[in-house]
Amino acid sequence: MDITWYGYSCFRITERGHTTVLTDPHHPQLNLAKLGLKADLVTISHDSLAEQVEAVRGEKYVISGAGEYEVGELFVTGLPLHVQDSESGKIHSNVAYHLEYPNSLNVLHLGLLHQKPDQSIIEQFDEVRVLLLPFGGAGLSSDDLADLISMIEPRYVLPMQPLKVSDKAFTTALDSLLTSMGVADVEWQDMLRVTLSGLDEPMQVIRLQPAKATA
Numbered sequence: 442m443d444i445t446w447y448g449y450s451c452f453r454i455t456e457r458g459h460t461t462v463l464t465d466p467h468h469p470q471l472n473l474a475k476l477g478l479k480a481d482l483v484t485i486s487h488d489s490l491a492e493q494v495e496a497v498r499g500e501k502y503v504i505s506g507a508g509e510y511e512v513g514e515l516f517v518t519g520l521p522l523h524v525q526d527s528e529s530g531k532i533h534s535n536v537a538y539h540l541e542y543p544n545s546l547n548v549l550h551l552g553l554l555h556q557k558p559d560q561s562i563i564e565q566f567d568e569v570r571v572l573l574l575p576f577g578g579a580g581l582s583s584d585d586l587a588d589l590i591s592m593i594e595p596r597y598v599l600p601m602q603p604l605k606v607s608d609k610a611f612t613t614a615l616d617s618l619l620t621s622m623g624v625a626d627v628e629w630q631d632m633l634r635v636t637l638s639g640l641d642e643p644m645q646v647i648r649l650q651p652a653k654a655t656a
Contacts, residue, residue: 442546442635444571448651450486450552450601452573453478456542460515463500464538464550464573466493467604476652482512484519484538486552507536516541520565524555524580539566546570546635549593553603554578557585560592569595571635577606577614586618590644597633598646619646 442456450465463480465487479498485505494503502512507521518539533555541547549566550573572595576586590598602611619627629648 442542442548442571444548444599444633444635444649445631445652446599446601446649447476447478448602449604450550450573450575452550452599452601453480454540454548456544456546459542459544460513462515462540463497465552466497482515482517484517484550485536486538486550487533487535504538505536514543518566520562522552522554522558522562539569541567545637548573549595551575555580557581557589563589563592566593569593570640571595571597571599571633573599573601575603575606576600576618577611578603581614583614583617583621586614587621594644596640596642596644597635598644599633599649600646615648622646 442454445453447453449467451467452464454462460482461480462482462484463478464484466483477498478496480500482502482504483494483497483500485503494500504510504517504519507519510517520537522535522537524533535553535555537552538550539547547569548571549569554575555578572590572593574586600615624646627646627648629650631650633647633649
């Protein structure tokens with residue numbers, strides 16, 4: 442399984458012979474059409490005026506809400522993680538997606554997370570191999586992120602940057618977590634390749650460089 446990051450909460454997940462998934466295709470600083478991205482399934486975790494679903498080539502299915510879905514051999518669970526602001530009463534929408542492939546590789550995309558989910562919610566997911574986790578949001582401290590990782594126990598953690606979080610806040614949150622975990626000098630990678638044999642390794646936080654158009 443190959444996972445490439447295109448900035449913010451947009452990832453492309455490919456597994457040979459299986460459904461290719463693109464998450465949250467929005468990027469205000471880059472026209473995704475220039476990337477020529479191709480995917481079978483697009484998932485939308487939260488509303489965004491910059492969604493560019495139409496720029497995705499080959500897109501057959503779009504999932505934008507909670508529920509259980511089967512797309513080819515891929516089983517997708519959308520779990521609502523909406524939060525209501527106690528002062529304004531505004532509902533902040535968010536749907537987490539658990540993508541289960543038949544070869545025991547699976548991915549949990551937490552979307553625009555506003556607060557740490559309860560343990561009862563986390564227990565609804567089976568074993569998580571790869572966790573796509575937002576860093577730098579106002580509602581999640583480094584301790585919250587560390588607790589969440591400990592609750593989920595993934596093999597890989599891929600940080601993602603919430604849409605309204607600055608590069609500085611994102612980097613600060615990531616560095617703070619790595620320091621608290623006693624991890625330093627985590628190398629940047631262009632993509633993550635996940636193999637069944639690699640799942641026996643200790644948990645790793647992977648820093649991905651956002652892919653850009655070459656022309």
